[in-house]
Amino acid sequence: MYIMEKAPAKINLSLDVLHKREDGFHEVEMVMTTIDLADRIELELLQEDRIILEAESRYVPNDERNLAYLAAKKMKEHFALEEGVHITLKKYVPVAAGLAGGSSDAAAVLRGMARLFDLRTTPEELAEIGSEIGSDVSFCVHGGTAFATGRGEKIKEIPAPPPCWVVLAKPPLGVSTKTIYQSLEVEKAYHPDTQAMIKAIEQGDYEGMCRYIGNTLEAVTVQQYPEVAQLKEHMLQAGADASLMSGSGTTVFSLVEQDVKAKRIYNHLKGFCEEVYMVRLLGTKEKLD
Template identity: 55%
Template sequence: MNREVTEKAPAKINLTLDVLHKREDGYHELEMIMTSVDLADHVTLRTINEDTIIIQSNNGFLPLDHRNHAYKAAKLIKETFNIQLGVEMMINKNIPIAAGLGGGSSDAAATLRGLNHLWDLGLSLDELALLGAEVGSDVPYCIYGGTAFASGRGEKIEQLVAVPQCWVVLVKPKKGISTGTVFNALAYDTLEHPDTHSMLTAIKEQNYLDMTKLVGNSLEETSINRQPSIETIKQKMVSFGADAALMSGSGPTIFALCRKYSRAQRVYNGLKGFCNEVYLVRTLK
């Protein structure tokens, strides 16, 4: 009998993203504080007897081969544990693609968690996160989800208490940005560095007001130079009453934090006419 499991794959936002320096291995040394929001993909996995990986999706822009993070995750787990069975997966996409929201990484994490269960591998989350680091830098964080401090190239994870719950408006401009081009264009001596330590304290103390003042992203200025609409959207968010506005990851998605639902609704309505992809969600507990 073919077994089946569905895993939820939530999006993430970066409350802080700091680039410390470029490492000898070509990666960048990062410090990030991330939190999950309730915009999520759903990954349904079904075991099949043929030794193959088949991916389907409701989104026509998603690659369904070795370029897909979920495919890489399934291939890695099959090879690592010498599994002769195959898997058929359906990725139901709700998270925008190439948006700085970790959608592909979250799908990969969901695949690792799901196959661990389907194939009775008995791996802990820590073991799954180690595997995930081989697929992509954000995958270990996505294995755990919630609120976390990530360092190294993003693979060292320290789980934190959940942020004070608030509303989040996500806006994805039409034009995407390549993460590689953003990192390649960084001018290290002029980078702005967020105060990660103070943000950790604000989250620990559940101080929402301090948290909104401390959001920051070292990549934002470089991405804005490539796509000025990011700055325009940020300004609109603040003018509509957002408590804070920041670009997530390497962009181009911008998020607004709002304590009050009425404010979030105003930001959402104000930007809906300006961009197609606008979402009103909450932080996850």
């Protein structure tokens, strides 16, 4: 039996870090939404009790260091599955980019194995399993647009943002999320107005969404990687309606309402950065397989 799943990337329209928790994680408030840039996950049932992961990218491992592999292991343990699974991962989302590519791959494996083994489960149960793998996995199980709290695993669905183009640029740099959080001084940091962002989205206010976009981690990453600020500046100079770093970086994205302007920004950035993408904002809980 053979199953295919789509693993869309996400961007943070708002990311606020409130404080460090006793468990070592940080308390966050985020607005996350999916974009039309996705990995593809293929799952095949194996009769023997093993997990095989083939990642068609030299940048990602094929063992437990890969969240997709870890998701398969968690599913086998949680549901006492005696048969195995062969996973083929086709990477299109940049690695170590702040786009939750690995988390979305893990979420796709959770959904795909639920279908492959015909398990009587719910998205909520899969999201709970996902929270043991990584903070963004719970959101990626559901997709769409959400207000995330806790360490990112508590999800409240909100409406899709106003439609627009998203132009993304990933410089040839990889950052450690852990290192960025360790460098953050929460008391001195900038804190975006996440509630204003949610209100703008609920009202379909594109200009408001662009106005309240913000990321507490951006200044920390920019201090270590000035290229992030340079990419933002290039986007805004080329006519982006808004520009922001996603997650802990280093991908920078711009929101653009007009396709002609989006194409101009895309072409402009190709002169500065190899990994550039122009995609639509998804934001809805579409069928992901």
